[in-house]
Amino acid sequence: MDYKLTYDQFQQGLERGELLGLKCNTCNSVTFPPMTRCRECNGTDLKITEIAGEGTMRTFTVIRVAPEGMTAPYIVAMAEIDEGAWVMGNLVDLNPDDADMNLIGKRVTLGSHVVKGDTYSHGDFRVITFSLI
Amino acid sequence: MRQVAILGVAMTKFGVSEKTNLEMFAEAGLEAIAQSNLEPKDMEALYFGNCLGDFEEGQMHMAPFAHAELGLPVSVPATRFESACATATVAIRHAALLVGAGVYDMVLAGGTERACAMGTPLATRTFAMGHHAQYESTAGLTFPGVFAMAAHMYSEKYDVPLKELKQNMAEVAVKNHYHGAMNPKAHFQKEIDVNTVLDGMMVADPLQLFDCCPFSDGAAAVVVAEAGKARELVNKPVYIAGMGQASGGPLYLQKDLSRVMAREASIAQAYKEAGVGPDDIDVVELHDCFTIAEILALESFGFYEFGKAYDAATKRETYLGGKLVVNPSGGLKAKGHPIGATGAAQVTEIVEQLREESGPRQVEGARVGLVDTLGGDFGTICNIILRS
Ligand SMILES: [Zn+2]
Numbered sequence: 001m002d003y004k005l006t007y008d009q010f011q012q013g014l015e016r017g018e019l020l021g022l023k024c025n026t027c028n029s030v031t032f033p034p035m036t037r038c039r040e041c042n043g044t045d046l047k048i049t050e051i052a053g054e055g056t057m058r059t060f061t062v063i064r065v066a067p068e069g070m071t072a073p074y075i076v077a078m079a080e081i082d083e084g085a086w087v088m089g090n091l092v093d094l095n096p097d098d099a100d101m102n103l104i105g106k107r108v109t110l111g112s113h114v115v116k117g118d119t120y121s122h123g124d125f126r127v128i129t130f131s132l133i
Numbered sequence: 134m135r136q137v138a139i140l141g142v143a144m145t146k147f148g149v150s151e152k153t154n155l156e157m158f159a160e161a162g163l164e165a166i167a168q169s170n171l172e173p174k175d176m177e178a179l180y181f182g183n184c185l186g187d188f189e190e191g192q193m194h195m196a197p198f199a200h201a202e203l204g205l206p207v208s209v210p211a212t213r214f215e216s217a218c219a220t221a222t223v224a225i226r227h228a229a230l231l232v233g234a235g236v237y238d239m240v241l242a243g244g245t246e247r248a249c250a251m252g253t254p255l256a257t258r259t260f261a262m263g264h265h266a267q268y269e270s271t272a273g274l275t276f277p278g279v280f281a282m283a284a285h286m287y288s289e290k291y292d293v294p295l296k297e298l299k300q301n302m303a304e305v306a307v308k309n310h311y312h313g314a315m316n317p318k319a320h321f322q323k324e325i326d327v328n329t330v331l332d333g334m335m336v337a338d339p340l341q342l343f344d345c346c347p348f349s350d351g352a353a354a355v356v357v358a359e360a361g362k363a364r365e366l367v368n369k370p371v372y373i374a375g376m377g378q379a380s381g382g383p384l385y386l387q388k389d390l391s392r393v394m395a396r397e398a399s400i401a402q403a404y405k406e407a408g409v410g411p412d413d414i415d416v417v418e419l420h421d422c423f424t425i426a427e428i429l430a431l432e433s434f435g436f437y438e439f440g441k442a443y444d445a446a447t448k449r450e451t452y453l454g455g456k457l458v459v460n461p462s463g464g465l466k467a468k469g470h471p472i473g474a475t476g477a478a479q480v481t482e483i484v485e486q487l488r489e490e491s492g493p494r495q496v497e498g499a500r501v502g503l504v505d506t507l508g509g510d511f512g513t514i515c516n517i518i519l520r521s
Contacts, residue, residue: 061281062338064336066254066257078388087385088274099338101295104285
């Protein structure tokens with residue numbers, strides 16, 4: 001079967017400032033980030049869509065012991081986008097020491113930033129970012 | 134399915150070891166075989182767990198070398214299992230499935246890990262390979278980070294102020310160190326108090342150093358056998374009453390990290406096969422890789438309602454002598470967590486408990502025990518219910 005929106009195409013979208021996801025022709029759910037099938041109904045009749053780029057913070061942590069190749073501290077978070085999907089990324093534009101429970105439920109806009117690859121990844125890549133509105 | 138039993142069980146002392154993965158596994162494997170009143174040549178298969186040998190020692194495809202160390206016949210297949218931290222439990226489950234199906238009568242299953250050899254930065258990086266490589270680990274996620282996000286969600290969802298939750302999480306570490314102090318095989322055999330936890334360095338907010346299990350070296354192995362043969366060989370075979378295994382996808386699809394959906398599916402399978410429920414379990418070895426993880430597991434098993442297990446250790450309900458003894462070995466927290474070996478060490482503890490061989494940490498009258506191991510981002514859960 002056809003992989004409608006590959007990781008590489010998703011990355012190219014981020015490069016252009018587009019947040020590409022998949023809209024299900026069966027149930028209308030939006031899958032973001034992309035995968036083979038609709039995250040809700042498992043349908044494979046999907047079309048590429050651009051998400052609006054806003055959401056709500058659901059949880060977060062401040063990483064203070066980082067994997068080799070990353071520099072702590074930084075914030076990892078999950079947000080629910082307005083189209084319903086959840087996505088992981090980095091909360092930026094906030095001092096990690098100011099991150100507390102009040103973040104949960106806050107409105108965010110989505111973007112992306114470049115992260116340097118390491119021995120195990122295929123070059124540099126873009127990661128979803130969240131910024132408080 | 135034929136009835137399946139566990140014969141010999143053995144583990145090395147967990148901690149920092151100068152021994153190789155193969156040396157540690159040979160020690161545990163040969164002891165488990167000898168304890169079963171068997172010889173290596175009696176094994177019909179080796180199900181061998183290891184996660185990160187490639188990075189620890191530059192060694193992949195370790196199973197045939199372990200096979201040689203043990204002196205198994207060439208006709209005996211050796212197969213590697215990798216299910217992150219649930220590796221050895223998954224190996225044992227598959228050994229039991231094939232013994233139950235009549236393919237084999239005797240299988241050696243377990244695992245080995247030498248995580249300390251990597252040092253913390255590389256170990257943190259390689260463990261993070263258990264996250265989704267495109268959409269999760271790229272954000273710099275770590276395993277403490279996953280459970281840290283779960284703790285924040287738990288606090289929010291159940292309206293338990295974070296400070297109060299952390300105090301109660303610290304009590305989980307205190308309990309598991311209390312148990313570990315009685316276990317001569319444990320990585321840490323030292324009691325701590327709540328302040329030890331709350332004064333520790335922050336690893337991933339809100340988890341501090343003593344909320345986290347260590348990187349450990351160690352190996353463990355068990356002999357899985359057809360029950361009739363088991364009864365001829367040893368006085369106290371321990372029987373596999375039920376098993377379960379289930380899988381979850383990336384965290385962003387799981388969404389609510391306060392509920393481990395794969396665990397709820399896995400334990401339902403195990404309870405059904407064993408014909409038991411939460412009230413029938415006397416002793417539990419569960420996956421306390423982080424303090425919050427023990428709380429989540431207690432709720433998944435139905436020992437507590439959702440949102441109600443956070444103060445179980447504080448109320449001493451999960452202590453030795455409490456109403457449900459949880460992690461009498463010291464758990465991953467104090468006994469240590471050599472990820473490829475952990476599940477076999479949990480089975481070892483429960484088998485010894487059911488044989489009443491646990492000395493000062495013996496759970497009085499334990500007849501039914503539960504093993505719970507979690508791999509990855511709640512991605513694999515494997516449960517085994519054992520009975521005497
Ligand atoms: Zn759909």
